[in-house]
Amino acid sequence: MAVRLLSHELSDLCLGKPALRSLSVTSTIAEALEVLRTSDDNFVSVWSCDHNPKTSPAFEPAAAFPDECRCVGKICIVDVICYLCGDEILVSPPLALKQPVSVLLPEIPGLVLHVEPTCSLLEAIDLILGGAQNLVVPIKTKPSNKRSKQQQKPSLTVTNHKGREFCWLTQEDVIRFLLSSIGLFSPVPAFSIDALNMISPNTITIEYHSPASAALGAISRALLEQTSVAVVDREGALIGEISPFTLACCDETVAAAVKTLSSGDLMAYIDCGGPPEELVKVVSAKLKEKNLNGMLQHFTVSMCSGGFSSASSSSDEEYSMAAQVSPSPRPGRLSRSMSYSARMVRRSEAIVCHPKSSLVAVMVQAIAHRVNYVWVIEEDCSLVGIVTFSDMLRVFRENFETMA
Known part of the structure; x- marks a missing residue:
């Protein structure tokens, strides 16, 4: 079958x-x-x-x-x-x-x-x-x-x-299509991800207090690999993540936060509740301190207008004029569009499982949270590795070879 x-x-x-x-x-x-x-x-x-x-x-x-x-x-x-x-x-x-x-x-x-x-x-x-x-x-x-x-x-x-x-x-x-007929692959889906040798130790990590700019290469790599950047403490325990999926629900001015905040603060900045007002002020202050006036103007106008300003102004002078007449920045989430509410937006807490979790349970977790991966941790939250959709497909492909 x-x-x-x-x-x-x-x-x-x-x-x-x-x-x-x-x-x-x-x-x-x-x-x-x-x-x-x-x-x-x-x-x-x-x-x-x-x-x-x-x-x-x-x-x-x-x-x-x-x-x-x-x-x-x-x-x-x-x-x-x-x-x-x-x-x-x-x-x-x-x-x-x-x-x-x-x-x-x-x-x-x-x-x-x-x-x-x-x-x-x-x-x-x-x-x-x-x-x-x-x-x-x-x-x-x-x-x-x-x-x-x-x-x-x-x-x-x-x-x-x-x-x-x-x-x-x-x-x-x-994966969704396979899950709809998961019983056909029995008993493999009930096996643990550890027993199926699915856990990859090749994770992308950044330390909580490290500058978020140091994670820029890691974010690009995670986007290409359809995974995420794990944010860990000095002992290697998983605290959260900087997910390309979450970043994709923000707007382009998050670049200013990446260049000025720590990895931990960036997690809070892109969280589903929106950037806290105090972090918005920190970003603005640090942009001014680094003389990044172009990004400061773009950041200020975007936050004031509550949306994308990238296509509405074509020069630095126009940005400066808009900044002078705009109201004070709002602390809410960076607005995307009316269709934004239809998107699934999740917090920066990582989606996790344990080595003894079954394959089917991990599949359901990933699909429910609309991510291509699940982090694997021990009871003390130490990061063991990651399981991706590719790992799942590899197991089904190998299983098919034995059934053919």
Whole structure:
């Protein structure tokens, strides 16, 4: 039965999936921020193709997908935050946000791959274990000679590529699908993660009192590996985490907090309750102390307006004028959009399990909290390692080999 499950086509997993919102690779970072502000997804796909709806045909057969129209990557707020933390970039964020989104794409091939709807689940798992994070799958649509609403009203994002729409599948989608038929893999799901040799000791950590800027490389690595940065005390006990998932629910001015706060204070700053007023004042004071006036103006305006200011002002002078007429900073969470309430926002407390936790229990934990990993700790909170979706898929893949 498990063999039959893994032979399912990816089209079965795509049912009900929305079409990708996408950007051209030539779009600016400021434009990407506007898209992310109104998106229900933390990521937006980046494409290398003609996004002009006036030149796109109404429909194109599934087998005729042109090579010149491809998804070349994905970006999120965390990419922008890490980019803005560059010393030269901090001097003038408005100028940096005019750069094309291509500067944010990691130079690692294979993170996003195109596959056909007929690709089997087993083949998809192999691609994920080979390093793919997102699989771009064409959505089956009916031919139409009528211009779509997308074509009638051009907007910043485009879902229609040469007459076709696409969705993408993630590791979480595959794990959810397997969990729905977990009994077919019995008794493996009931085994402990320790017995299944799933616990990876290769964790990314930062000490609680260390400068958050020292974790910048770790945050970038965690984003690429779809994990997180564990915040530990001097004895190695897990205190919390700096999660790319949580950062992705903030706005780009968190870069100022990364450059000025400790790792422990950064956890409090990005927590779901919003940055405490005293930490906002600390960030402002330290930016002024370091003569980072460009970031200080950008930070002040964004906090005063309660939202993204990246695309609304194009010069340092405009930022300065806005800062003079804006009300005092509010202590609430950095606003994203009206769709923000639909997002799952969690606190900086890490999601944990123990070595004797069962595989299925850890799967449920990760899916319930919308993360790709679970930290593994001992009773004294000492950090043992981490279990990721990739580790889970590896176990199912190995189990399938024994059942085939």
